[in-house]
Amino acid sequence: xxxxEKIEYRPxxxxxxxxxxxxxxxxxxxxxxxxxxxxxxxxAEDVLELEKRVDNLAYQLDMxxxxxxxxxxxxxxxAGVSTVASAADKISDAAADIAAIVTQNIGVHPIxxxxxxxxxxxxxxxxxxxxxxxxxxxxxxxxxxxxxxxDIIAIRRDKDWIIDPKETEKIKxxxxxxxxxxxxxxxxxxxxxxxxxxxxxG
Amino acid sequence: xxxxEKIEYRPxxxxxxxxxxxxxxxxxxxxxxxxxxxxxxxxAEDVLELEKRVDNLAYQLDMxxxxxxxxxxxxxxxAGVSTVASAADKISDAAADIAAIVTQNIGVHPIxxxxxxxxxxxxxxxxxxxxxxxxxxxxxxxxxxxxxxxDIIAIRRDKDWIIDPKETEKIKxxxxxxxxxxxxxxxxxxxxxxxxxxxxxG
Numbered sequence: 001x002x003x004x005e006k007i008e009y010r011p012x013x014x015x016x017x018x019x020x021x022x023x024x025x026x027x028x029x030x031x032x033x034x035x036x037x038x039x040x041x042x043x044a045e046d047v048l049e050l051e052k053r054v055d056n057l058a059y060q061l062d063m064x065x066x067x068x069x070x071x072x073x074x075x076x077x078x079a080g081v082s083t084v085a086s087a088a089d090k091i092s093d094a095a096a097d098i099a100a101i102v103t104q105n106i107g108v109h110p111i112x113x114x115x116x117x118x119x120x121x122x123x124x125x126x127x128x129x130x131x132x133x134x135x136x137x138x139x140x141x142x143x144x145x146x147x148x149x150x151d152i153i154a155i156r157r158d159k160d161w162i163i164d165p166k167e168t169e170k171i172k173x174x175x176x177x178x179x180x181x182x183x184x185x186x187x188x189x190x191x192x193x194x195x196x197x198x199x200x201x202g
Numbered sequence: 203x204x205x206x207e208k209i210e211y212r213p214x215x216x217x218x219x220x221x222x223x224x225x226x227x228x229x230x231x232x233x234x235x236x237x238x239x240x241x242x243x244x245x246a247e248d249v250l251e252l253e254k255r256v257d258n259l260a261y262q263l264d265m266x267x268x269x270x271x272x273x274x275x276x277x278x279x280x281a282g283v284s285t286v287a288s289a290a291d292k293i294s295d296a297a298a299d300i301a302a303i304v305t306q307n308i309g310v311h312p313i314x315x316x317x318x319x320x321x322x323x324x325x326x327x328x329x330x331x332x333x334x335x336x337x338x339x340x341x342x343x344x345x346x347x348x349x350x351x352x353d354i355i356a357i358r359r360d361k362d363w364i365i366d367p368k369e370t371e372k373i374k375x376x377x378x379x380x381x382x383x384x385x386x387x388x389x390x391x392x393x394x395x396x397x398x399x400x401x402x403x404g
Contacts, residue, residue: 029231032289076308077312083303086299087296087299090295090299091293091296093292094288094296095289097289106278
């Protein structure tokens, strides 16, 4: 097994690379704090995996920016993009540092818990099992926000991450869903994912 | 003028230092992105100032943690707090990097603007002038969220920052308010701050 994987350059628009880095880094901070609060190893592992992805994106973006700069003015303007991208990379590193506390069993002082307890909004990570009524439904159909004050912010589908999924995105068996919301709504939502609750609403 | 200011150790509970670092670092990211999008130098200066504050908090927290650890178990648990605090410090550095693009007139590539344009929620920074009807009112009384979908997330009062102010906090002349919300509501809110709109609601 090779120790370092070569990252191949694929032509992806700067815009897309940059947007994905920004969104991922922000999501990672939320995930990392939640992982620390609930001592959730799965969530922490997700963060560490996403960190590798952001590193990869940063590398792709650097190459793309170099190829995109055609004159000094271009280069100057793109330098700003590069700085913001580096910042997103730094943020994702910070998230990975927090996640590593959880995966390395360092343990979190009660103070950390106490502080996050006060945050009303929470994140959960729930896997969609095959008897869940969510399977095959689009996010739009679920009306989660109205029904239970929960909001799907990301879906992990096999090796892919769908960040801020579209309303038309359909839930599949095996999806790991990251949702944000008030604790009560999230509890209901987890039961829906895991097939323990078979009716939407009321 | 001394080049380096000595930071004096003041006994502040770890809990408070830690919570402030976490909240500030998250706010700074939002502020920095907004500063980059709107090329807002004042907002960028705020971020750079907050970065110094987070550095100072990090230093205080390190000292406090050292003094708080009484046995190896304590030290182990506190190591986790220290890691999360360092992560918050890293996040605030990243925000400062973004803000520096604005203060150094590096300029932001249209791509950055384009991407942030898509974000529906915005931040504004508005100063409360002395003919504003907001002066003397508590946040609770304003019912901003209901009236215009805006939310006050921080107040800068002289040298102090009030992050996530309480509902009972009263607005004063000269306050610089950072609010989040939909573009339309924020426009109205700015007019209220600057005394250009003299009636709340409708």
